[in-house]
Amino acid sequence: MRIRAQVAMVMNLDKCIGCHTCSVTCKQTWTNREGTEYVWFNNVETKPGIGYPKHYEDQERWKGGWKLDGKGRLVLRSGGRAKRLSRIFANPDLPSIDDYYEPATFDKDILVSAPGGLTDTPVKRPYSALTGEPMAVTWGANWEDSLGGAHERADGDPNLARMSGEAAAKVQFEFEKTFMFHLPRICEHCLNSACVAACPSGAMYKREEDGIVLVDQDRCRGWRMCVSACPYKKVYVNHATGKAEKCTLCFPRIEAGQPTICSETCVGRLRYLGIVLYDEDAVLAAASIEDERDLLDAQRAVFLDPDDPGVERAAREAGMPDEWIDAAKLSPIRKLITEYRIALPLHPEYRTLPMVWYVPPLSPVLDAVCAAGRDDTDADDVFHTIRELRIPVEYLAELFTAGDAEAAGGVLMKLAAMRSYMRARTLDGTVAQDLLDSIGMTGDQVEAMYRLLAIAKYDERYIIPAAHAKDAAAIEAQAAAHGDCPVGGADEQFHPAVGSGLFRRTDGRRGLTLNPLRSRS
Amino acid sequence: MNTLLWVALPYACLAVFTAGHIWRWRHDQFGWTTHTSQLLESRLLRLGSPLFHLGAFGVIGGHALGLLVPATLTERIGVSEHVYHLVSVSAGTVTGVVMIAGLVLLIARRFVNGRVRRVTTTMDKVLYAFLAAMVVLGMTATVGRNMLGGGYDYRETIAVWFRGIFWFRPHTELMAGAPLVYQLHAIGGFLFLALWPFTRLVHVWSAPLAYLWRPYVVYRARRSPAPAPRPAPAVVRDAGRQKVSSDR
Numbered sequence: 001m002r003i004r005a006q007v008a009m010v011m012n013l014d015k016c017i018g019c020h021t022c023s024v025t026c027k028q029t030w031t032n033r034e035g036t037e038y039v040w041f042n043n044v045e046t047k048p049g050i051g052y053p054k055h056y057e058d059q060e061r062w063k064g065g066w067k068l069d070g071k072g073r074l075v076l077r078s079g080g081r082a083k084r085l086s087r088i089f090a091n092p093d094l095p096s097i098d099d100y101y102e103p104a105t106f107d108k109d110i111l112v113s114a115p116g117g118l119t120d121t122p123v124k125r126p127y128s129a130l131t132g133e134p135m136a137v138t139w140g141a142n143w144e145d146s147l148g149g150a151h152e153r154a155d156g157d158p159n160l161a162r163m164s165g166e167a168a169a170k171v172q173f174e175f176e177k178t179f180m181f182h183l184p185r186i187c188e189h190c191l192n193s194a195c196v197a198a199c200p201s202g203a204m205y206k207r208e209e210d211g212i213v214l215v216d217q218d219r220c221r222g223w224r225m226c227v228s229a230c231p232y233k234k235v236y237v238n239h240a241t242g243k244a245e246k247c248t249l250c251f252p253r254i255e256a257g258q259p260t261i262c263s264e265t266c267v268g269r270l271r272y273l274g275i276v277l278y279d280e281d282a283v284l285a286a287a288s289i290e291d292e293r294d295l296l297d298a299q300r301a302v303f304l305d306p307d308d309p310g311v312e313r314a315a316r317e318a319g320m321p322d323e324w325i326d327a328a329k330l331s332p333i334r335k336l337i338t339e340y341r342i343a344l345p346l347h348p349e350y351r352t353l354p355m356v357w358y359v360p361p362l363s364p365v366l367d368a369v370c371a372a373g374r375d376d377t378d379a380d381d382v383f384h385t386i387r388e389l390r391i392p393v394e395y396l397a398e399l400f401t402a403g404d405a406e407a408a409g410g411v412l413m414k415l416a417a418m419r420s421y422m423r424a425r426t427l428d429g430t431v432a433q434d435l436l437d438s439i440g441m442t443g444d445q446v447e448a449m450y451r452l453l454a455i456a457k458y459d460e461r462y463i464i465p466a467a468h469a470k471d472a473a474a475i476e477a478q479a480a481a482h483g484d485c486p487v488g489g490a491d492e493q494f495h496p497a498v499g500s501g502l503f504r505r506t507d508g509r510r511g512l513t514l515n516p517l518r519s520r521s
Numbered sequence: 522m523n524t525l526l527w528v529a530l531p532y533a534c535l536a537v538f539t540a541g542h543i544w545r546w547r548h549d550q551f552g553w554t555t556h557t558s559q560l561l562e563s564r565l566l567r568l569g570s571p572l573f574h575l576g577a578f579g580v581i582g583g584h585a586l587g588l589l590v591p592a593t594l595t596e597r598i599g600v601s602e603h604v605y606h607l608v609s610v611s612a613g614t615v616t617g618v619v620m621i622a623g624l625v626l627l628i629a630r631r632f633v634n635g636r637v638r639r640v641t642t643t644m645d646k647v648l649y650a651f652l653a654a655m656v657v658l659g660m661t662a663t664v665g666r667n668m669l670g671g672g673y674d675y676r677e678t679i680a681v682w683f684r685g686i687f688w689f690r691p692h693t694e695l696m697a698g699a700p701l702v703y704q705l706h707a708i709g710g711f712l713f714l715a716l717w718p719f720t721r722l723v724h725v726w727s728a729p730l731a732y733l734w735r736p737y738v739v740y741r742a743r744r745s746p747a748p749a750p751r752p753a754p755a756v757v758r759d760a761g762r763q764k765v766s767s768d769r
Contacts, residue, residue: 081733088729089574090559090567097560097636130561131635197737200729205741218550221727222557239640242556283738467743 002280003304003314005324006191006211006355007254007273007464008333009263010343011184012453013361014415015270018146018182020044022262022271026186029261030248035240037103037129040141041247042262044184048157048171048395049144053099056233057158057347063093064231065194065350066287074288074351076198076229084225088200093228097239101139103129130239147173147180159398167394177371179364179392183399186262187234187247188346188354189213191278191302192287195246198229204244209467211355212249220244231350257466269456274331274463275324276355277304277315287351292402295348302353303338306331323465330463332452333357340441340449342411344400359453360400360408362415364392379420379435386412414439422450526708527693531686534711541718542726555724561636569626576620580659583613588683592676606672613663621656628653648720651713658706666702673700679707 026042045051059065063078078084078093104126114122128135144150150173154160160168172178189206193213196204203219204226206212215226215235222242226235235246250260254273258264263271279302286298304311306328315325328334336343336359343357366376368389374381386393386409397408417435421443424432436443452460545553559566587609595605628649631641666673678695685691696704717723 085729085732089570090563092567094559094563096563131639133635193738196739199739200732201727202729202731202735202739205739208740208742210743218553220554221724221729222554223729224557224559227560237557237560239558239560241551242554242558243551280740 001282001314003277003311003318003320004211004280005209005275005277005315005320005328006189007249008189008211008276008355008357009186009249009260010272010333010336010357010359012270012272012359012456013181013183014359014363015268015456016044016182016184016361017268018044018046019267020142021265021267022184023141025261025265026247029250031245033238033240035238036236036245037105038097038100038141039236039238039245041234042184042186043141044182045142046144046146046148046150046180047183047399048154048160048173048178048180049147049150050153050156050158052101052141053095053233054139055099055156055158056095057231058161059231059350061093062095062228062231062233064229064233065347065352066192067351068288068290072288072290074192074284076194077231078198078225078229084198085200088223088225091224091228094224095227095233097130098139101141101143102135102137104135104137105129147178150178150180159395162398162403163394167391170391171395179367179395181361181364183346183358184262185232185234185346186260186356187213187249188232188352188356189247189249190355191280191283191353192351194229194231194350194352195226195235198225199223199244200225204235207251210251210254212251212254213246214248214251215244215246217241217243217245231347231352232354254464255467257464259462259464263462269458269461272332272336272452272461274333275328275465276331276333276337277306277311277328278302279304283353287353292349293404293407295351296344296401296404296407299345299348299353300338300341303334305338306334321465327463327465332461332463335449335452340414340445342414342449344408344411346399347402348400349402358400359415360396360411362412362419364396365412365416368392377420377423379416379432382416382420383413383438386416414441417441418446418450418453421446422454523693523697526704527682527696528691530708531691531711534715535686537715538717541715542723545718545723553723553727554721556640556721558637558640561640562630562634565626565630565634569623569630571623572619573623573627576616576618576623579612579616580620583609583616587676588680591680591684592674602674605676606667610663610667614660614668617656617660617663621660624649624652624656644720648716648722651709651716655706655709655713658702658709662700662702662706666700673703675699675703679703683707 022042023040023044027040030041031037031039040052043052051057055061056064059077063076065077066074067077069075076084079087106124106126108124110122110124126135126137127133144153147154154173155171160171163171189212191211193204193206196206196213199220200223201219201221203216203221205214205216207214220243222237222244224237224244226244226246227233227237235244237243238245250258250262253260253264259271259273263273282302286295286302289295289298306312306315306325312325315328316322333343337357342359344360345354345357347354362382365382365385368391369376369382369385372385372389374385376382390405393409393412394403394405396412397403397405401407417439421432421435424430424435425447431443436446439446441449451457592602592605596602631637631645631649662673678699682692682695696707699707
């Protein structure tokens with residue numbers, strides 16, 4: 001057994017209102033630079049929908065993630081090592097910038113510099129950030145927001161294509177007949193990362209201490225194999241530097257014991273951050289389970305229980321600091337995944353063992369309950385809908401349980417039962433023992449789960465141990481060496497792209513710049 | 522003049538080649554990249570890039586064979602001059618044509634596609650011009666001289682001079698008598714080596730062969746070797762990028 005700690009995240013999708021605050025604060029922090037205009041380390045997409053980049057979940061096309069070969073061995077879907085190296089001159093699976101979207105900027109200058117006496121109002125026009133030419137904006141990272149255009153496009157959602165024909169045909173995109181929810185996505189910081197496995201130069205790595213997956217900017221040689229290998233399409237090419245970049249899980253903040261910027265600024269308070277312990281030696285076997293529907297349980301089994309004295313001893317022997325073991329015991333992630341078993345991984349069938357899990361949304365089911373003329377506050381009606389009216393459940397199953405509607409439905413029933421139990425408890429003061437029995441949980445557990453999900457106190461959502469005290473001196477020394485960089489390794493620093501702004505005014509001064517860090521003249 | 526061209530220039534270029542690589546490796550790891558633009562344009566690249574690279578491998582192999590392997594050695598293993606000539610001309614022509622086809626596609630892509638044009642640095646343009654000139658000269662020598670013309674046995678002259686450079690006994694008189702197209706190709710070749718460390722060609726030395734046997738998932742400690750202060754961003758990259766910006 002090789003015990004390791006991982007900083008993992010859970011998002012409670014019922015609480016996501018699709019405000020994109022996480023995306024915006026992330027972009028302002030990490031990708032507001034030349035070359036990363038199209039890059040969203042955090043994006044929020046509406047489901048059903050084709051996503052960002054377009055159809056990224058269609059692995060027949062993009063060959064992301066892992067698969068089992070004829071002999072049951074785990075191989076990257078894009079092929080073995082030699083085959084992948086033979087394609088290094090032109091990667092056939094690489095998305096083009098148009099699969100993301102062509103980034104635009106606007107000549108806002110015109111609004112203040114237009115000559116007086118015009119009969120028309122000056123209008124700022126979009127310009128391509130790639131060519132500098134005027135362009136029409138026809139796509140973006142959240143173009144399908146709240147099912148916009150879904151009646152034309154959303155049936156291209158790869159998850160619908162995988163559902164049974166009968167069920168998929170019933171998913172409708174007419175107003176008042178459909179369902180939707182928002183899906184915020186960051187890098188999954190997988191235990192079995194396909195991007196790391198695909199990097200020819202070994203520049204991508206998983207940190208031993210906290211499992212954060214990073215690109216060493218000095219060792220990346222721009223082979224761009226990581227971009228296509230990631231099934232979630234969360235590694236990007238910076239087209240100004242020619243290097244790969246990705247979500248860093250805000251490691252400078254994590255090292256200081258703070259939540260990531262997307263979590264910190266989430267207005268819905270739906271994100272949870274904490275430590276999980278896992279056995280590195282068990283990862284390969286778990287990812288190699290034959291039946292896709294057994295992958296969820298296999299992934300749960302990789303986690304170790306920090307309350308087990310044997311595990312605790314092993315962790316100490318491996319040199320894990322006490323704060324980390326304590327944090328693992330208190331971890332909200334462990335509660336949601338292992339104890340309440342209501343958090344599910346996104347697309348476990350990619351076999352990467354993702355470390356950002358989701359509490360699936362009950363709201364599509366409640367919508368269906370109402371549409372069927374039932375009472376969405378009555379647990380029996382909700383249970384009945386989950387069992388009988390399988391449309392949203394089957395869709396959620398494609399996302400979170402490799403199509404296993406039983407497993408997805410079980411989680412939704414727990415959420416529905418918690419809702420009804422707490423309603424009875426609060427309004428009537430009664431304890432609905434039958435509900436507890438139906439989901440196999442105790443009253444205390446349900447109330448604790450309710451507190452974690454609904455009250456969601458800051459201190460309970462984020463249990464992040466600061467980098468160990470003995471490391472603090474090293475961080476200090478680093479900060480002293482760099483001056484301008486208070487925390488974090490020099491290896492992972494992003495070097496700002498050098499160059500001028502997009503538009504040069506005729507007087508030679510720079511007009512618009514996409515990068516606020518550049519000097520403004 | 523002979524000494525300048527056939528002794529001083531090669532040594533100067535080799536010195537720049539070596540020192541340039543050491544300097545760039547030490548000071549510009551961040552700029553050491555293929556600088557891929559496949560994200561911006563894929564259709565032409567998917568045809569042009571493999572053609573160019575495969576052709577280039579053949580061309581490099583052919584040069585190694587012609588320049589480094591003495592004629593006496595091939596004779597001894599039973600390859601007559603006539604057979605060698607046939608093989609070198611035919612294989613050289615095929616690989617040369619493949620490389621030219623790839624190069625034409627890659628250069629065209631830089632002109633035709635506005636997105637790629639905009640990320641093309643001055644150094645890229647110099648590199649492409651140099652490559653094109655070298656390929657044209659080389660093909661003129663191979664096709665024009667050895668296939669259609671009377672033929673020229675460079676293995677008795679140029680190859681001997683080339684190997685002499687590394688034994689510090691360059692025979693300048695051998696080069697002075699060589700045909701003009703070979704002389705130009707040789708001069709260009711050394712200048713090309715001098716240019717090499719300052720272009721994106723450095724990615725050749727990072728060919729990721731170790732990928733074939735390393736473990737799939739790489740773990741690394743947060744603070745591996747003690748952090749060294751980073752040098753200022755590389756002059757090479759900055760100079761290149763600044764020029765492009767001012768072209769706009």
